[in-house]
Amino acid sequence: MIGAPLLSRLRRDSDGATLTEFAFVAPILILMIMGVFDMAHSQYTSALMNGAIQKAGRDLTLESAGSSESAIDARVISEVQIVVPDSATVTLEKLSHFDFEDIGEEEEYTDNNGDGACNDNEPFVDSNGNGQWDANRGETGIGGARDAVLYTAVVSYPRLFPMYGLAGLPQNVELRASTVLRNQPYDQQDVSVNTGNCS
Template sequence: MTARLLTLRRDQSGATVMEFGLLFIPFCILLMGGMDVGYQVYVRTVVAGALEAAARSTTVESADSTTIEAVLEDAVLKVMPHATVHIQKGSFYSYAQINTLERLTKDSNGNNQLDNGDCWEDIDDDGTRNVVTTGKSGIGGADDVVRYNVSASYTRLLPIYHFIGVDDVATVSAVTLVKRQPYAGQSNPPERCKT
């Protein structure tokens, strides 16, 4: 019996099976992670490409935002059939107005604060003086700057989220700005006054 145990102890056949067993799970996790990242990069590229195509369509006079959004959503859903696509668009009078406080047009006491009797350019047409982040709803008019934000959320293809502690839903997003063609005179933002 002791001789048999000694022979088993010296036996090297089958050792690679144990080594393979130890490396198999980390290798699979690494492989699935790489595939998940690759798919996410691919999806992000598709979303960005569809957004750029939509933005180019927005620049012309006859642009219909509903049709443009439908084409954009269809392009994303071809790659991710069960994705949730969220499209947000807004227009600005110029690039300089994005993420800035709306300009005072009349400052009675010169303190650069909105007081009674003061007026401001209401860029986003919401009736309050604020920092303009999303712009006026829609794609605006001639010579306006349009900002598109698109995000797509989808369930991950592989169950990698179980192993590395991430959410099972991945979200990719893209943002672009485009200036519409000057096919007509640009309309000025409305002026509002605090009373």
Template structure:
């Protein structure tokens, strides 16, 4: 019986000690946390939403660049097809009309395209006669060639960022990227 009583009294003493220690501390902590929970959701939203919205703008900006780049490549290839089969020569396109034709295929406003795009159309009787120079907006070449000539069509379109996030990574005031599209082919013998 003594062993039984000793264990019971020890257990009761531990329970009394635990309950005395826990009661004031747990009630104080509960009351503090209840008071602090009011703005926790707003703070968590601010911490999570700021980088999320920044990432969304970056993704949209990069997607816009890829989209304009893909339409620029399609426009240059379509313009090249028109040269290759002789429709440009038959219609008597000038350099400005050819630029207008290319810009009609792009996914940006035509007025911006006509002002900014640089297009070089160069032809030669042999492929080694074509140059590797970048298009110069101040001195654009326009020579669609004759039947059976080799033709190189290059277009460069500077595009600025509509998202100010890229200004953080750039040393210039407004970051600009240049999209380039190139196609080379041999004209059909349309003469």
């Protein structure tokens, strides 16, 4: 049986209190530190992507862009791969449009049945010439003279720190960087218009 003097002495003994308190605080502190590093890395990668895509956008506006397009794309990918894990995937998307106001717009169609969708053989303007109605009227590639081009880089990679589960974050980071450019007026712009019918 423990005597009263011993219990009194144990209550006054504070040895090891700091270690116990740190055991409570440490997980939260470590989670916060990893979260800060994870956000900082994502922000740095995003800034680097934006810089690379802006430079590529300026290079792609030139008349000679068609012959150097693959080299420009490779440079963007290599600049991004410097700061992301080896398992990262970097994809580039280029959509050309007749004008800036066409970017992100769906192809025009006549909504005969009023249901807000292109269907039931309703006629549409096939802006990108692919033979089907699209929610984005852009044509794949950098287009031709005077075309407005939306150039986007998408990178996806697993998080660098294993805290995503505790913080409720997805396992993979996905970052996007875009720029809009207009090709130089080195030729007449293609104004051909195709039509079709929605299925």
